[in-house]
Amino acid sequence: MVKVSVLGATGYTGQELVRMLALHPEVALVGLGTQSYVDRAYVDVYPHLRQIVDLTCRQTDDPFLIEQAEVIFLALPHGLSVPYAEKGLAQGKKVIDLGADFRLENPEVYRAWYKKTGPTEELLKQAVYGLPEINRELIKKTKLVANPGCYPTTAILALYPLFQEKLLDPSFLIIDSKSGVSGAGRSLKTTSLYSEANEDFKVYGLPHHRHAPEIEQELTKAAGTEVTVTFTPHLVPVTRGMMSTIYTRPLITDIDKIEEVYREYYSEEPFVRIYPQGQYPQTKWVQGTNFCDLGFSFDARTQRLIIISVIDNLTKGASGQAIQNLNLMCGFEETLGLPQVALFP
Amino acid sequence: MVKVSVLGATGYTGQELVRMLALHPEVALVGLGTQSYVDRAYVDVYPHLRQIVDLTCRQTDDPFLIEQAEVIFLALPHGLSVPYAEKGLAQGKKVIDLGADFRLENPEVYRAWYKKTGPTEELLKQAVYGLPEINRELIKKTKLVANPGCYPTTAILALYPLFQEKLLDPSFLIIDSKSGVSGAGRSLKTTSLYSEANEDFKVYGLPHHRHAPEIEQELTKAAGTEVTVTFTPHLVPVTRGMMSTIYTRPLITDIDKIEEVYREYYSEEPFVRIYPQGQYPQTKWVQGTNFCDLGFSFDARTQRLIIISVIDNLTKGASGQAIQNLNLMCGFEETLGLPQVALFP
């Protein structure tokens, strides 16, 4: 049993970690850190976990949380992870950060998009971008994982094999993404109220959402040449679910090659499912699971390849992927504790 | 591994069985019966099970389904179970019927409410009402379980300990119940359309819903005297979830006794959770789980005891309870394959 703490345990991604870790057969949950609910029983904050989780919340900076755990999950707002990661690493712990602080390899890019200084270069170098389908071997060896953003997970899983195989024009990439409301977190905002979000949908973050450089970084590495993206996120009235509709220009004429490449890269992947041509995934088909489902369509009239990529934003888009990384870092079976059957209907 | 078939596998309760059985560590799913999708892959009907379930649907009356299985689940429309149950029993199989045909012990009552003749008395005598919290020992020994209705599950779990201990006036019982839309099944009805059910709620089945006699039968046995119920079901726009708000008149003045009795009956139950006074369960806290959560409040002004009982209508209200019965009938641990952590948020 590996001992685990979660810092930022009372937000939605924190809760999603706790929910799943509570059932993980190789994990003992030892500490839950929070700002707002210190000294309160976790089930007072999340009563659905009555008789499942019996821990009491601690202050985020309670040293217990790092000292008593072997693996530390950081589910904190962007910009707050660095000191906790440093402390964890200094004590020889494994750290998985669900925030953005270690995702961008270039500190200049971080500064440009986040308007603040990020981690030191030395720390950055230790961090591995935690997308197991790309970086599995590196993740197994590192002590610091930068868990990918939800939108980038949909985009990179859909695109990196095709860019790596030079099947797509790197100068043409439009990603129209849709997210469920839980992606906005549990903080109190008028726009997150039921009466506002219900029966509504909208665009947000135009024209420059912070997930764009993360997508570009990984796809540029795959393509071996600069990839620039037009990225437009939307909010859709579901609690969970994320879809990216991706518009690309293929450099080949034999479209069957697309499916071949996907199968070559993903047929052994436990959490990626490829749909046959003419079938497209729906968000509900991955609800509560750690799957990324991919489908695609070629529009011969306009010579564009459209790729549909769906995940559950809280699971493969955040906490499920983090547990997948835990499994790799700890030498467990990669699927341990991770749901593969959607809640349907 | 016990071999299992599901007849009526493409309705929502059938699908909920298949979803959960696919993960059950002691079950091998061997056959899926259906009327509408014969010879089609099950994942064509329910694509979220891609790479999880690879069976092809068979005609409901395909002899394979009974011959090759040791346990047969019947998730058929009311009135169709009898011949399949007879065949199963004749071949020495275990049968769990999720319909209403074996729930009412008195054939006259069945005829009065369903306007048709039910099973023979001989068959009826073999059937055990499959509420494990009441009939655990009988269920372990029988080969024919009548799985309770969803509304009766909420009502009987909330009330039978209190009636058994003579704490409630048997002449005063009002049950105001609310169900999610999946309770109406997957059949095509205008009232089940998204655009109709969304942003709406309504009463239905007034004044005489068929679940009333089932509730009365079990509570009358508990009370040792006739209990009659005013029962009003409503439809609420959620996919899953059921709540009964129950109005009763206590015969005692010490209300702490209520909680005591609940704890006495249920503290060892794996799927019943009692809330302390002043806290009330919400349907989302049991979403996807096999829990029945109970809370209560005493209105001193009017001397009425109000009990709140919630379940997931597809799980504890149907298929989860059926698997709980399977576990008992087969000597497995009672919680095997049954979710205890809700999908939240």
Added chain:
Amino acid sequence: MVKVSVLGATGYTGQELVRMLALHPEVALVGLGTQSYVDRAYVDVYPHLRQIVDLTCRQTDDPFLIEQAEVIFLALPHGLSVPYAEKGLAQGKKVIDLGADFRLENPEVYRAWYKKTGPTEELLKQAVYGLPEINRELIKKTKLVANPGCYPTTAILALYPLFQEKLLDPSFLIIDSKSGVSGAGRSLKTTSLYSEANEDFKVYGLPHHRHAPEIEQELTKAAGTEVTVTFTPHLVPVTRGMMSTIYTRPLITDIDKIEEVYREYYSEEPFVRIYPQGQYPQTKWVQGTNFCDLGFSFDARTQRLIIISVIDNLTKGASGQAIQNLNLMCGFEETLGLPQVALFP
């Protein structure tokens, strides 16, 4: 054209007033008061009113709001209306209060339920309980209307004719009510977040909700003897809509009499619709309208009469009723500016 101000214009009931007043052919909207959005254009707060409303928000206590208007709507949190009502009346204005401060005639009852001192008795005496179907003539003559609560509107319209005609047992009254989420207002609460309220339903306010004494006050007057209610409110995941399922014991055996009395009282009412026996209203059928729809069912087995009463909680339950009162106070046609066609589907 009558000049109108709304104090508390940026909450949901305030917005609902503004929405409808903007189209009212006899109203000129002159002032909008708020705490949180002073000096901001109203369309910045509610962009759907772009090109419809071009006022800028003022501080709630800006004297302009009362001085420049002939009618003042108070859509403030409970307990804050008294000083504004006093100022308005002192300047000879008409005041319609959508809060609770003037609804309870007995100051002791107000103190017991609201834990504070309410208005002076002198002020209370001027207030008319603004349910037009009961108090139409008094409303026409008063300068101070206490607009009813949403739950009491459903309950009193369903019950006062039957209590007045002595058709119901005054010792037996259970009201199981369900409200849409907009009833909780626009203030920021975790329980009002989309991800929490969506796909959930729950009870709240047990065992003593503040709307109970308001219901009892009006029904006791109708019955001529004390009526006590068991009242249980629930939250249902729709934005708008409210239903009360009301359990009563009739003192008569000829149930047709119920419909007769309803028709006698309501056949000329522009905003009450009676459904024939066997048909029951749904909340969506009144969405956006000022209707209260009523249906009923007699359960001969248990001798109980069940009444279903539905409204849109923001319209007939608050702002629509307030405009109905404005029409009466100003001598306009009672239906002016009030929607009678639901938004459906």
Added chain:
Amino acid sequence: MVKVSVLGATGYTGQELVRMLALHPEVALVGLGTQSYVDRAYVDVYPHLRQIVDLTCRQTDDPFLIEQAEVIFLALPHGLSVPYAEKGLAQGKKVIDLGADFRLENPEVYRAWYKKTGPTEELLKQAVYGLPEINRELIKKTKLVANPGCYPTTAILALYPLFQEKLLDPSFLIIDSKSGVSGAGRSLKTTSLYSEANEDFKVYGLPHHRHAPEIEQELTKAAGTEVTVTFTPHLVPVTRGMMSTIYTRPLITDIDKIEEVYREYYSEEPFVRIYPQGQYPQTKWVQGTNFCDLGFSFDARTQRLIIISVIDNLTKGASGQAIQNLNLMCGFEETLGLPQVALFP
């Protein structure tokens, strides 16, 4: 008062016509045609219209419907309108067709996309494409209006001024559209069930949706050169609402010119609202209204102009626009009977 009939009155667009026409001050609704509910009261089909509409449904081909009306709305499934339009025109009536049969000017294109023969060329020549913002004067003079599709309404209103002014590259046009579920109509399909559509979103109609040629036809006319579109529709879990997120390549560098052109074309339009740069419309802000709201953003990094266009799919996307056309054809004020205040929240 002009006498009006609606054929196909019991589908959602038919109902939306009836809802609004019932309040139209210059319209007398005389006949409602249907296939499924002949001889039934319309309020049995749509009970929310109790006391508002008291007509009884007639068979679609009942001659009364055309003979007794001056204006005929055809809200029929695609391919069924031609004979009714012919009869109406032969009797000198005005005809507004909400289906697709008269929208495509080129019979070859119709055949290619609909796999059947459309109307005669003679009939086609009489038809005016009923987008008032483009064809107002032609609509005033014609007797046959082809009411635009919902998706094309969002796309064409967003784009035709910019193509007409040669501001956009005609070879680059991607439209990612999202529709509420009511767009699928009231017919019974598994995918339209609440339990399926709720908490889900998905793409459909890939790669060739029938609305693409309609969009191309009108934009090609505006551009004076061929415009080809990549068009991807999605289904989003709301009842009403439609958004198109449109990706284009501007031929100019001064982006303020975009807003100027929009203001030049639309500042006098009663049903088009332009948002200032940095603000984007949400679907709920037009819920129940006849507005098309437009916002846009220039992504300087990728040199792409993104336009957001939203409508209520049943109102400006179908029935509201049809009534706008009625107003033009009959010489009424264009906004008569058309809602301009959204139902919010």
